[in-house]
Amino acid sequence: MMKKLVIAVVGLLFLAPTLGLVTVGLVMNSAVIACLSSPGLTVGNVPDSLVVTTVNGERFTLNKKQLTHAATIITMGSRIEGVTRDGVQIAIMAALTESTLRQLANTGTYPESVSYPNDGNGSDHDSLGLFQMRPQSGWGSVAELMDPEYQAAAFFGGSSGPNYPSPRGLLDIPGWQSMGKGEAAQAVEVSAYPDRYNNYEPVAEKILATLTSSASTSSTTAASTTTPSMTSPPPxxxxxxxxxxxxxxxxxxxxxxxxxxxxxxxxxxxxxxxxxxxxxxxxxxxxxxxxxxxxxxxxxxxxxxxxxxxxxxxxxxxxxxxxxxxxxxxxxxxxxxxxxxxxxxxxxxxxxxxxxxxxxxxxxxxxxxxxxxxxxxxxxxHDAADLPEATAGAGCSATTGGTS
CATH class of the missing domain: 2.70.70.10 (Glucose Permease (Domain IIA))
Known part of the structure; x- marks a missing residue:
């Protein structure tokens, strides 16, 4: 026994430098850190309405109920290890695309669904709720899918998700962090119209910026090219x-x-x-x-x-x-x-x-x-330029344009 113990100690001495390098590698590898981190998002006051604009230029107003559903998605995502700020934005993009952030019943397929709190009636196959999840595809029961918190948890997935291991949630998609946000949303939703999620990227970003009050830990940096949005100015x-x-x-x-x-x-x-x-x-x-x-x-x-x-x-x-x-x-x-x-x-x-x-x-x-x-x-x-200043009738060249 003593001989085995001595061998084990010697082995650890040889392995110690290697173990140290592995530890340093984990600490220094930003991809690993991003993968293990939570988004650190805190929902603040939910406004009565929010005017948003899609990539295609469609401008519309979200009401407080829709924004409350978005707040639910943000809160659920912030509780799940491995979900970054980008992951939360992807989830909001998916819910915007599928239901315009409405918890939809489906009385045509499930008459009982209207007995649960809902924001209207949908009619897409047997789809239900914010993410239009289908009981027949294994996402959950009617009672479960008529719960916004359950739907959000199912979308994020992961080993602790209610639908693990199938259907796959976002955390179950290999390499989702390096995908385009619309591509990642499609990987979960498996829609017949895969390109439509990208249209809501700036809308989801504006919702996030408006509803959250703390900085995120994300797989992107502060100089992310993800389209950000307007919120109230800092004091x-x-x-x-x-x-x-x-x-x-x-x-x-x-x-x-x-x-x-x-x-x-x-x-x-x-x-x-x-x-x-x-x-x-x-x-x-x-x-x-x-x-x-x-x-x-x-x-x-x-x-x-x-x-x-x-x-x-x-x-x-x-x-x-x-x-x-x-x-x-x-x-x-x-x-x-x-x-x-x-x-x-x-x-x-x-x-x-x-x-x-x-x-x-x-x-x-x-x-x-x-x-x-x-x-x-x-x-x-302020000594930053030597530009000609405004004169009556000044304007932009027709070849370079301007704003109204």
């Missing part, structure tokens, strides 16, 4: 103080094409007021934060297309800068991110009401939703 005392102002595009990469003030709109041909300064640049040119600050808007919608707004504290006052017309994947920050002057926050695009790749840049003294002033003058006053 003024949270805005980073800054004295340095930089030009929002790299030197030599841009041409000044549009001034602040009255102009002829290049799209409608009618008289309009241009609220920013337009700087034409090649598609994909890095957009830089003009000063240290906190991101208060990061969304893709409407005439702005890809829009980022950052609040700064400069000269003892709060001022916001806005950057518009990025492509959906050209936004590299999220609401709540703290950025520094000159940080790469996005890429020049031509989305929204735009006739060519350019940056529409605005300055809004007072904060995110305040009225804009002449951005060229503001940059000049």
């Amino acid at each position: 003024t005392d949270a805005v980073t103080k800054s004295s340095r102002v930089v030009f929002p595009l790299p030197e030599g990469s841009w041409v000044h094409t549009g001034d602040f003030g009255p102009r002829i709109d290049p799209i409608t041909g009618e008289s309009a007021f241009h609220t920013g300064t337009d700087l034409a640049a090649a598609d994909g040119t890095p957009i830089l934060a003009a000063a240290d600050g906190v991101v208060t808007v990061a969304e893709f919608s409407g005439g702005w297309g890809g829009l980022i707004v950052i609040e700064h504290h400069i000269d003892s006052t709060t001022v916001a800068t806005a950057y518009a017309h990025m492509w959906q994947n050209g936004i590299h920050v999220r609401v709540g991110d703290r950025v520094i002057a000159g940080q790469h926050i996005g890429d020049v695009g031509s989305s929204g009401r735009s006739t060519g790749p350019h940056l529409h840049f605005e300055v809004r003294p007072g904060g995110t939703y305040a009225e804009a002033i002449d951005a060229a003058k503001w940059l000049n006053d």
